[in-house]
Amino acid sequence: xxxxxxxxxxxxxxxxxxxxxxxxxxxxxxxxxxxxxxxxxxxxxxxxxxxxxxxxxxxxxxxxxxxxxxxxxxxxxxxxxxxxxxxxxxxxxxxxxxxxxxxxxxxxxxxxxxxxxxxxxxxxxxxxxxxxxxxxxxxxxxxxxxxxxxxxxxxxxxxxxxxxxxxxxxxxxxxxxxxxxxxxxxxxxxxxxxxxxxxxxxxxxxxxxxxxxxxxxxxxxxxxxxxxxxxxxxxxxxxxxxxxxxxxxxxxxxxxxxxxxxxxxxxxxxxxxxxxxxxxxxxxxxxxxxxxxxxxxxxxxxxxxxxxxxxxxxxxxxxxxxxxxxxxxxxxxxxxxxxxxxxxxxxxxxxxxxxxxxxxxxxxxxxxxxxxxxxxxxxxxxxxxxxxxxxxxxxxxxxxx
Amino acid sequence: xxxxxxxxxxxxxxxxxxxxxxxxxxxxxxxxxxxxxxxxxxxxxxxxxxxxxxxxxxxxxxxxxxxxxxxxxxxxxxxxxxxxxxxxxxxxxxxxxxxxxxxxxxxxxxxxxxxxxxxxxxxxxxxxxxxxxxxxxxxxxxxxxxxxxxxxxxxxxxxxxxxxxxxxxxxxxxxxxxxxxxxxxxxxxxxxxxxxxxxxxxxxxxxxxxxxxxxxxxxxx
Ligand SMILES: Nc1ncnc2c1ncn2[C@@H]1O[C@H](COP(=O)(O)OP(=O)(O)O)[C@@H](O)[C@H]1O
Ligand SMILES: [Mg+2]
Numbered sequence: 001x002x003x004x005x006x007x008x009x010x011x012x013x014x015x016x017x018x019x020x021x022x023x024x025x026x027x028x029x030x031x032x033x034x035x036x037x038x039x040x041x042x043x044x045x046x047x048x049x050x051x052x053x054x055x056x057x058x059x060x061x062x063x064x065x066x067x068x069x070x071x072x073x074x075x076x077x078x079x080x081x082x083x084x085x086x087x088x089x090x091x092x093x094x095x096x097x098x099x100x101x102x103x104x105x106x107x108x109x110x111x112x113x114x115x116x117x118x119x120x121x122x123x124x125x126x127x128x129x130x131x132x133x134x135x136x137x138x139x140x141x142x143x144x145x146x147x148x149x150x151x152x153x154x155x156x157x158x159x160x161x162x163x164x165x166x167x168x169x170x171x172x173x174x175x176x177x178x179x180x181x182x183x184x185x186x187x188x189x190x191x192x193x194x195x196x197x198x199x200x201x202x203x204x205x206x207x208x209x210x211x212x213x214x215x216x217x218x219x220x221x222x223x224x225x226x227x228x229x230x231x232x233x234x235x236x237x238x239x240x241x242x243x244x245x246x247x248x249x250x251x252x253x254x255x256x257x258x259x260x261x262x263x264x265x266x267x268x269x270x271x272x273x274x275x276x277x278x279x280x281x282x283x284x285x286x287x288x289x290x291x292x293x294x295x296x297x298x299x300x301x302x303x304x305x306x307x308x309x310x311x312x313x314x315x316x317x318x319x320x321x322x323x324x325x326x327x328x329x330x331x332x333x334x335x336x337x338x339x340x341x342x343x344x345x346x347x348x349x350x351x352x353x354x355x356x357x358x359x360x361x362x363x364x365x366x367x368x369x370x371x372x373x374x375x376x377x378x379x380x381x382x383x384x385x386x387x388x389x390x391x392x393x394x395x396x397x398x399x400x401x
Numbered sequence: 402x403x404x405x406x407x408x409x410x411x412x413x414x415x416x417x418x419x420x421x422x423x424x425x426x427x428x429x430x431x432x433x434x435x436x437x438x439x440x441x442x443x444x445x446x447x448x449x450x451x452x453x454x455x456x457x458x459x460x461x462x463x464x465x466x467x468x469x470x471x472x473x474x475x476x477x478x479x480x481x482x483x484x485x486x487x488x489x490x491x492x493x494x495x496x497x498x499x500x501x502x503x504x505x506x507x508x509x510x511x512x513x514x515x516x517x518x519x520x521x522x523x524x525x526x527x528x529x530x531x532x533x534x535x536x537x538x539x540x541x542x543x544x545x546x547x548x549x550x551x552x553x554x555x556x557x558x559x560x561x562x563x564x565x566x567x568x569x570x571x572x573x574x575x576x577x578x579x580x581x582x583x584x585x586x587x588x589x590x591x592x593x594x595x596x597x598x599x600x601x602x603x604x605x606x607x608x609x610x611x612x613x614x615x616x617x618x619x620x621x622x
Pocket of ligand 1: 417418436443445
């Protein structure tokens with residue numbers, strides 16, 4: 001019997017038992033569609049989060065005061081409180097050849113008012129460099145002017161929402177705003193930046209770092225943002241930053257440097273693992289579909305006992321009978337998988353069309369894995385029924401009942 | 402067949418369905434096997450058709466000892482030399498008459514064009530050319546058995562084995578079927594028919610009577 005004839009016979013058997021075939025196709029395709037759709041979702045989440053993080057800046061390093069004790073070990077006995085980061089620290093870091101730009105940052109919250117309107121605002125004390133380091137876009141005017149970071153100056157840049165709420169249709173440029181008891185002149189307004197990893201830049205007001213320190217009466221920095229000279233400079237820059245700060249802090253390593261790349265990598269790994277986990281859970285439905293295939297094929301074998309006996313009488317060996325039933329199950333699984341991929345991809349495209357921010361294009365590996373698992377489980381679970389069919393004694397199979 | 406024994410284990414009892422049968426059948430013979438129910442007629446037919454193996458004894462088909470053949474070889478011999486006709490017809494209900502007749506050719510791996518030619522010829526020989534594309538449910542009992550005969554003969558086997566071929570048919574269609582079978586025998590095929598019908602059994606040139614798994618009578622006309 002040729003392969004083409006075997007396939008045709010299996011196909012005729014599938015079309016000959018429509019309800020049964022439709023049910024198994026449904027089960028198989030739901031399983032495959034679940035794998036495809038859920039992995040698409042996982043991938044979409046991963047690309048979204050990593051994209052968001054990549055948008056933070058380029059070759060970014062962040063210096064945070066305090067040592068994060070992630071590696072265990074005894075906590076420091078002396079000088080348990082971490083030394084603060086200062087503007088002088090930031091300036092010193094800027095001298096490293098590996099570093100392109102430095103943006104110190106002090107953060108506080110206070111009332112911001114213009115005329116009679118007032119609201120609470122996040123105050124970001126920083127320098128001119130922040131615009132480049134954090135990829136901020138200025139819509140009107142300009143960002144904080146360059147200059148000595150330790151010199152205070154009464155200028156402010158407003159986030160888009162703040163500008164809207166305090167000035168409405170009026171032009172804020174050149175206007176005076178009050179932060180606490182101090183006056184600042186508005187020199188710029190940011191374009192709408194949106195939410196970025198928990199901070200809404202649109203509701204922030206940017207002032208020179210020294211002014212912010214005076215406003216909040218603190219000599220310390222919240223963190224220092226560093227842009228490395230280039231991609232290859234990130235790792236040496238990290239070493240440089242740690243070395244310089246150790247020297248400045250009497251040999252004590254009391255800061256943490258995180259690199260954008262490492263955080264990006266961590267997110268990427270975590271979300272990838274999550275996608276695999278979700279895909280694995282969805283694959284369980286394929287397993288269930290496999291069990292269904294087994295049961296339905298077992299029923300088919302007992303329903304078609306006489307047919308099996310007949311095939312044997314007409315010259316089929318028991319191996320041929322087994323091959324016929326396996327082909328039937330494999331064909332069924334393949335059709336179910338194709339249907340499932342169509343449903344999964346189609347569903348993803350439909351959702352993407354409705355929610356353009358969500359790109360639910362399934363990853364190729366997920367489609368391949370879903371089809372592979374469907375074929376394998378479908379065929380594996382058909383082994384038992386096919387063997388049972390092959391083991392039937394032809395005389396008994398043909399005996400009238 | 403020499404000293405052929407076939408026993409079945411039923412619970413803790415051993416049933417001797419065939420109990421030492423010696424039998425020679427020449428090519429082209431027309432043999433009827435009769436006898437009471439349970440006397441071993443079907444068992445003997447199944448052994449002749451290589452659907453079953455003897456527990457003991459020797460069976461040679463066309464001079465070749467086939468007792469020790471493995472499953473694949475026996476399947477091939479069945480496909481090439483034996484045609485089966487059953488009381489219950491055993492047509493595949495989802496396939497058309499032509500597709501049913503085609504089945505043994507497909508299993509034998511014969512090319513589609515050749516298959517179509519031979520199927521057409523076999524259906525014509527049983528007078529069912531106009532029913533080729535009907536499924537069994539659309540055919541009468543007599544027509545179904547003629548489809549089964551076409552299927553059994555489409556491979557041009559040497560031996561045709563029929564187990565109560567008219568058992569499920571009315572008299573008229575039974576006569577049609579017998580006539581078709583006898584035509585085939587007249588053209589050289591060896592015909593072995595198990596039957597309860599004394600009239601049909603009497604038409605055979607050689608009449609075997611079985612009782613309790615043995616040949617009780619072997620008469621030639
Ligand atoms: N598969 C089987 N298992 C057990 N006993 C069987 C089997 N096949 C046949 N027999 C027994 O063998 C004997 C002969 O059966 P069979 O050849 O079918 O008789 P007949 O066709 O002459 O009516 C009977 O007693 C029957 O019960
Ligand atoms: Mg019988």
